Amino acid sequence: MNKLLICLALAAGSLLSSAASLAQTAAPSDQLYKAFGEKPGLVALMDDFMVRLLADPRTGPHFQPSNQQRVKEQLVEQLCALSGGPCVYKGADMKSAHANLDIKKSDFHALVEVLQQSMDAKGIPFRKQNEMLALLAPMNRDIITPPESAAKP
Amino acid sequence: MKTIPLLAILFLSVGAQADTGKLLLTGGVSSIEGAAGGGLTPWAVIGSNATAGETGGSVYLTHVGTRDYGLNIYGAALGIHDRYELSIAQQDFNTRDTGVALGLPGLHLKQTIVGAKLRVLGDAVLDSDTLLPQVAVGVQYKKLGSTGLDGTLAALGAKRSGVDVYVSATKLFLGQSLLVNGTLRATKANQNGLLGYGATLGGNENRYTLQPEFSIAYLLSKNVAIGAEYRFMRNKLEGAGRAAGLGNGLRSEDWKDIFIAWAPSKNLSLTLAYVDLGVIVPATTGSRKQTGYYLSAQVAF
Numbered sequence: 001m002n003k004l005l006i007c008l009a010l011a012a013g014s015l016l017s018s019a020a021s022l023a024q025t026a027a028p029s030d031q032l033y034k035a036f037g038e039k040p041g042l043v044a045l046m047d048d049f050m051v052r053l054l055a056d057p058r059t060g061p062h063f064q065p066s067n068q069q070r071v072k073e074q075l076v077e078q079l080c081a082l083s084g085g086p087c088v089y090k091g092a093d094m095k096s097a098h099a100n101l102d103i104k105k106s107d108f109h110a111l112v113e114v115l116q117q118s119m120d121a122k123g124i125p126f127r128k129q130n131e132m133l134a135l136l137a138p139m140n141r142d143i144i145t146p147p148e149s150a151a152k153p
Numbered sequence: 154m155k156t157i158p159l160l161a162i163l164f165l166s167v168g169a170q171a172d173t174g175k176l177l178l179t180g181g182v183s184s185i186e187g188a189a190g191g192g193l194t195p196w197a198v199i200g201s202n203a204t205a206g207e208t209g210g211s212v213y214l215t216h217v218g219t220r221d222y223g224l225n226i227y228g229a230a231l232g233i234h235d236r237y238e239l240s241i242a243q244q245d246f247n248t249r250d251t252g253v254a255l256g257l258p259g260l261h262l263k264q265t266i267v268g269a270k271l272r273v274l275g276d277a278v279l280d281s282d283t284l285l286p287q288v289a290v291g292v293q294y295k296k297l298g299s300t301g302l303d304g305t306l307a308a309l310g311a312k313r314s315g316v317d318v319y320v321s322a323t324k325l326f327l328g329q330s331l332l333v334n335g336t337l338r339a340t341k342a343n344q345n346g347l348l349g350y351g352a353t354l355g356g357n358e359n360r361y362t363l364q365p366e367f368s369i370a371y372l373l374s375k376n377v378a379i380g381a382e383y384r385f386m387r388n389k390l391e392g393a394g395r396a397a398g399l400g401n402g403l404r405s406e407d408w409k410d411i412f413i414a415w416a417p418s419k420n421l422s423l424t425l426a427y428v429d430l431g432v433i434v435p436a437t438t439g440s441r442k443q444t445g446y447y448l449s450a451q452v453a454f
Contacts, residue, residue: 105205134281134328
């Protein structure tokens with residue numbers, strides 16, 4: 001049975017890697033930056049985002065104690081750089097910025113949902129929203145606090 | 154059938170207290186065998202809205218109507234820590250005119266499927282910078298209830314219970330809004346188990362075969378996805394049928410569908426599909442393709 005499972009796993013793995021060409025998530029051009037309305041668009045988006053983050057009972061408690069203006073500025077810088085805009089993110093890296101916080105995966109999901117609400121409110125097309133989320137989602141590894149049981153191999 | 158409203162009420166009342174936080178539609182819908190996935194095939198996702206550190210559940214009702222058959226399904230799934238999934242499904246297959254032709258009017262084939270799934274690695278949604286899919290392994294124990302068809306199945310060398318083992322790999326290409334799933338299933342089931350497991354009549358070999366299953370889905374918006382599925386079906390009963398002098402009267406063909414899934418809220422999803430289940434007992438159905446519709450509603454927390 002073990003052999004069978006290994007065969008199954010390998011077959012499924014090769015199936016998906018054949019879809020490899022689909023995974024080109026990095027956008028070298030500034031098209032995404034433009035779709036988000038460049039710097040003024042990102043500033044307006046993050047202003048809206050912070051209002052919603054504070055209002056949402058799932059995310060509010062995490063952002064209440066923060067320097068909200070500074071968080072917004074850093075988010076603008078970060079999204080600008082990620083989307084191909086002329087910015088360099090100079091803030092702290094995600095891991096150390098969140099090291100002392102207790103952030104669960106459900107918190108991260110809640111934040112994504114609130115960001116989706118803000119992007120909807122700003123009229124950003126769904127496809128473009130997902131392109132941005134694809135650039136942001138991998139940060140979950142540095143943001144989410146590993147569970148105590150994470151002492152596995 | 155009475156158990157379902159009860160389960161739904163139970164889950165809804167628990168759901169009102171539970172605070173589960175998975176992203177919309179990322180728990181998949183309920184497949185015909187109870188596991189979370191597409192309509193016809195399991196995916197590597199773990200059912201319910203529960204993410205890491207949470208426990209959630211789902212219940213569902215599905216109806217499939219084809220040209221000569223009807224299939225009602227209800228079931229439930231439990232998702233634990235986005236790693237373990239336990240599921241149960243009860244299938245009720247109305248044979249309609251085929252039952253009459255077999256001298257068994259009113260024949261309903263009832264199959265119970267108990268499933269378990271383990272997410273082995275990956276996050277289908279958040280690992281958007283790698284090609285690594287979410288991978289899960291699963292097992293399904295299937296048991297066909299006793300009916301007037303028992304003697305026929307025994308004569309064909311088909312048992313009334315069987316075990317399927319599968320591995321699924323699911324990847325959301327988030328930047329492209331595209332989800333792809335591949336599942337490889339080791340099975341002996343004839344027509345998903347509704348016609349038993351294995352078919353030894355006429356010296357037909359009785360080993361497990363590997364059947365691939367594929368799904369692709371495109372996200373139109375946060376809460377609407379469209380897609381298609383293709384599930385290769387084992388076709389060993391045809392040989393046993395031939396040995397019994399039925400020609401290709403027990404042939405089976407691959408199952409496929411195109412679907413639209415809509416999640417009007419975090420707790421409710423509705424799926425509508427056009428299905429083509431190929432021929433099912435063509436001997437009594439004029440070799441007609443069993444095309445029709447699939448309608449499913451799922452409540453999850």
